[in-house]
Amino acid sequence: MSAVVKEYAAESVELPPLGTAVPSGIEVPVVVTRDMCRNPDPGQPGEGSFTRGIFPDGYRGRLWTVRQYSGFGTAEDTNERYRFLLDQGQTGLSVALDLPTQCGLDPTDTMARPEIGKVGVSLSNLSEMEILFNGIDLSRISTSFTINGTAAIILAMYVACADKQGVAREKLTGTIQNDILKEYVARGTWIWPVRPSLRLIADSILFGNKVTPRFNPISIAGAHVRDAGCTAAEEMAYTLANGLAYVDELIRRGGDADRFAKRLSFFFYVHMDLFEEVAKFRAARRIWARIMKERYGATDPKAQMFRFGVVCGGSSLVAPQPYNNAVRVTVETLAAVMGGAQSIFTCAYDEPFQIPSEFSAELALRTQQIVAYESGVARTVDPLGGSYYVEWLTDQMEDKILALMKEVEDYGGAVRAIEDGWLQLKVARRAHQRKRDIDSGAFPIVGLNCFSREGQQRTPGEVFHVDPKASKRVLDKYQALLDRRDNAAVGKALERLEQASADDQENLMPHLVECCHAYATVGEMVQRLKHQWGEFQEPVRL
């Protein structure tokens, strides 16, 4: 044999392991047969356990909402990006807010200044939101807000903004994340201690049920603990455990499960293990329907439905060979669709580097449209239903998720696990393990720990920069607002808010709407509530 042939023998490249288990730690048989499945025939979609989906007609009746997370700089900059995305066929808006707005600090705060407009749009008061939605009819577009610490304030601002546009409040559609529990565990935009925060969330859900009945006042999110390093099973278990904590709080406040549960929604990451992701969602629909029915006595099928949005990408995307990320997002979108998601956000391939450029944002949007209109995957409900592997894996994920939920319950429930820092510790240790597995190559990522080469690309291609003058414009507009608004009216509205916050049975939402109408700022409202409630003290454990 010649030397050349030898040099190119297959063994000359070290190949990564294919693996025999899904990342949640379930060992997969080489062949799955019918007799291994607990539910080889999973029934009909839109009824019973809802394993196959919450709608009898799947996406035939209505496609998922195509919803790209976007926001940066000033409200004017972001309004322009929204008009571009809507012109390109996006069907819902998803507002990214900057960290000062998320943490309840006005742009003039010293901690806020370096962060103005960086990871999202700055929205310190109603006048900014009026600019954000200028020319966008709030009765005809569904809007999602990724906001938690200050969610109730932003929801109140949205209601006030609809009032200003002359749009009836009951016509508003969309979702506000409003899930503070996972902020204490990962992501970190908490403000007040756990219990008053839960009260404010219950206020906003109960208010939303009455005043904005088509709007989802909470999206209980597992995405962030997942992105921090948890497995798919842990993501689902911890999220459902948080969901139960909200349900308990709503019941304590006199809520009716048949009413409020219809408007609970969820939010997850989709990473690369396609069948594990599909099984995760199928198992969750089954678990949630059963708990709502059996534990909380919800009789209306709509109150048993597990509705969720997803984000495809996140930490499954890497900087080396960045264009590979577009391929990953495509696989993840397929998993989301076959898992039955109600709304999908596809990350841009340059996610590991920056806010997406217009080029990468368009490619991410087109990915969804190609899956929706070219692949045919949305044609029939739950196309993987009845696959021995998928039915078996759904059973296995169900068992795994229930076991993890029981661990939290045995500890004393999600609230206690979070107040003590127990859940945070579990997530940190899992993240450390995942990083070690990536470093060792046990968890293969193409271009990062296998199939990489010298000189490979590790820059985003087109670079996006937030306009460096955005911060100054935000500060100028803020000062102008303070000068022109009726400060006496603002003071009175804030005073009423603070008084109401002392009584834990009073709903704060009408007071927040009133403050927004008076052009009180997010920072002012947060400050008043801090006077009453104090601040969260982070339990740091490693």
Add this chain to the structure above:
Amino acid sequence: MTTMTQASPVSALRGKRILIAKPGLDGHDVGAKVIALALRDAGADVIYTGLRKSPGYIARVAVDEDVDAVGLSILSGSHVELVKETFQQLAAMGADDVAVFVGGTIPDEDRAALQAIGVKGVFTSEMRLDDVIAAVVSALK
């Protein structure tokens, strides 16, 4: 804030005191915690500040705890401003001998700017933990 010490079979950083800090408002702390655990595995005494600390607070803790190094974790894009201010605060407290490292979402084009401020190492998420530890060991020699 928490302090931890743990014996480890790997002791490349034994006797070193390292502060891991989250300046600014960014709440993504998993990278900071993973690095803290890895440094501890390598024998260091690690202190972690918790979220949302000002550069002034971080410098104060660095001085009070007499640390050899500070690791700043920033994923919000505000790294240049926050690192600059942390250096000013350290200098003002007479602690310019503390080695400073930065980790997070740091574009390649900003590396030079951070190094010019005096940063001893810039770490991104795709780096292997062993390489991060090796870089810290070599900078603290």
